[in-house]
Amino acid sequence: xxxxxxxxxxxxxxxxxxxxxxxxxxxxxxxxxxxxxxxxxxxxxxxxxxxxxxxxxxxxxxxxxxxxxxxxxxxxxxxxxxxxxxxxxxxxxxxxxxxxxxxxxxxxxxxxxxxxxxxxxxxxxxxxxxxxxxxxxxxxxxxxxxxxxxxxxxxxxxxxxxxxxxxxxxxxxxxxxxxxxxxxxxxxxxxxxxxxxxxxxxxxxxxxxxxxxxxxxx
Amino acid sequence: xxxxxxxxxxxxxxxxxxxxxxxxxxxxxxxxxxxxxxxxxxxxxxxxxxxxxxxxxxxxxxxxxxxxxxxxxxxxxxxxxxxxxxxxxxxxxxxxxxxxxxxxxxxxxxxxxxxxxxxxxxxxxxxxxxxxxxxxxxxxxxxxxxxxxxxxxxxxxxxxxxxxxxxxxxxxxxxxxxxxxxxxxxxxxxxxxxxxxxxxxxxxxxxxxxxxxxxxxx
Numbered sequence: 253x254x255x256x257x258x259x260x261x262x263x264x265x266x267x268x269x270x271x272x273x274x275x276x277x278x279x280x281x282x283x284x285x286x287x288x289x290x291x292x293x294x295x296x297x298x299x300x301x302x303x304x305x306x307x308x309x310x311x312x313x314x315x316x317x318x319x320x321x322x323x324x325x326x327x328x329x330x331x332x333x334x335x336x337x338x339x340x341x342x343x344x345x346x347x348x349x350x351x352x353x354x355x356x357x358x359x360x361x362x363x364x365x366x367x368x369x370x371x372x373x374x375x376x377x378x379x380x381x382x383x384x385x386x387x388x389x390x391x392x393x394x395x396x397x398x399x400x401x402x403x404x405x406x407x408x409x410x411x412x413x414x415x416x417x418x419x420x421x422x423x424x425x426x427x428x429x430x431x432x433x434x435x436x437x438x439x440x441x442x443x444x445x446x447x448x449x450x451x452x453x454x455x456x457x458x459x460x461x462x463x464x465x466x467x468x469x470x
Numbered sequence: 471x472x473x474x475x476x477x478x479x480x481x482x483x484x485x486x487x488x489x490x491x492x493x494x495x496x497x498x499x500x501x502x503x504x505x506x507x508x509x510x511x512x513x514x515x516x517x518x519x520x521x522x523x524x525x526x527x528x529x530x531x532x533x534x535x536x537x538x539x540x541x542x543x544x545x546x547x548x549x550x551x552x553x554x555x556x557x558x559x560x561x562x563x564x565x566x567x568x569x570x571x572x573x574x575x576x577x578x579x580x581x582x583x584x585x586x587x588x589x590x591x592x593x594x595x596x597x598x599x600x601x602x603x604x605x606x607x608x609x610x611x612x613x614x615x616x617x618x619x620x621x622x623x624x625x626x627x628x629x630x631x632x633x634x635x636x637x638x639x640x641x642x643x644x645x646x647x648x649x650x651x652x653x654x655x656x657x658x659x660x661x662x663x664x665x666x667x668x669x670x671x672x673x674x675x676x677x678x679x680x681x682x683x684x685x686x687x688x
Binding site: 295319343374375395400403420421 | 512513537538539542561590591592593594595598611614617620622623624638639642
């Protein structure tokens with residue numbers, strides 16, 4: 253942190269990343285594909301959220317699954333007939349724009365739709381790197397506790413949509429929704445927050461409608 | 471990943487970190503203080519786990535709280551009379567050995583005990599960096615789902631003790647304990663796994679006893 257060479261190196265990497273992210277975004281716009289960067293800590297239900305959105309989405313979904321190792325989620329989604337491609341980072345804590353650029357050049361995008369990119373399960377690193385997305389979708393959960401916006405502010409500040417998952421468990425928890433929302437609003441005045449349950453399916457129709465509206469403006 | 475200079479830089483940083491981590495460990499051993507590196511994703515109950523352990527621990531606890539921002543947990547623990555010091559990383563996704571070395575030189579360690587270092591909430595980056603610990607304590611939860619060892623193998627592979635928290639919620643979840651344990655055992659044959667609930671307090675007496683046994687061998 254005190255070494256100017258380290259700062260220069262870091263800023264150089266971020267500049268190069270953002271430059272490639274812009275290319276990805278333009279490429280996807282030429283196909284009328286909305287790009288969603290799905291972020292959240294491990295186990296918040298990122299893949300379950302996608303599966304629930306697909307039940308309501310009228311546009312064609314494409315998926316890139318980011319995982320450190322394993323392809324459990326990719327197999328899961330491909331078995332549902334959704335075109336899903338795997339990126340394994342083998343240790344790296346987030347996806348970056350060059351990884352996405354490489355992958356999208358191997359995909360066809362034969363009709364307009366939505367490309368969901370499930371980032372590495374991590375509430376810290378992914379928020380720093382653009383990967384060509386139009387929408388940063390943050391998944392948070394009532395089981396994680398209501399102090400998350402205060403502790404991981406960057407992800408909440410940058411989110412274009414927040415999904416608060418696992419609301420079916422609220423009766424068994426001490427989740428303080430007012431404290432949570434106060435933290436969210438201090439960082440991000442207008443972001444929509446959708447309460448959902450991956451278990452009961454409630455709330456996802458509204459999320460799908462919000463995404464369709466975004467896609468219609470491409 | 472394809473640039474040899476990047477690899478050299480990274481390995482150099484890890485070497486320097488490990489060298490300082492050894493110094494921290496020796497310093498703490500001279501005070502008969504066991505060092506515990508507490509790791510886990512956001513919201514798994516890292517601070518709640520400490521509070522529950524303290525109810526049973528016969529040794530003096532010391533705490534270093536790592537957070538990106540905020541000092542909510544440090545205030546919480548200090549209010550219980552536990553000597554707690556805050557490190558804010560302002561964006562960095564893990565603690566490193568130089569941060570801990572700096573902090574421990576400002577602490578007194580006036581009697582033998584256990585230094586708990588609560589790392590940044592992140593299941594990826596902290597597992598890569600030693601910070602002078604004798605014990606890596608990984609907190610996982612039943613609410614995160616049973617596939618976590620498969621998706622975040624390094625943290626599970628390196629853990630000296632695994633705490634499976636929030637077991638009071640099992641009746642309301644589809645947690646597959648056999649699948650979870652199969653994943654753990656494939657990575658870490660002998661690691662003890664303690665099932666606990668931060669809400670009911672069950673299981674923490676056994677964790678405290680395990681730590682006391684470790685400390686007695688310093």
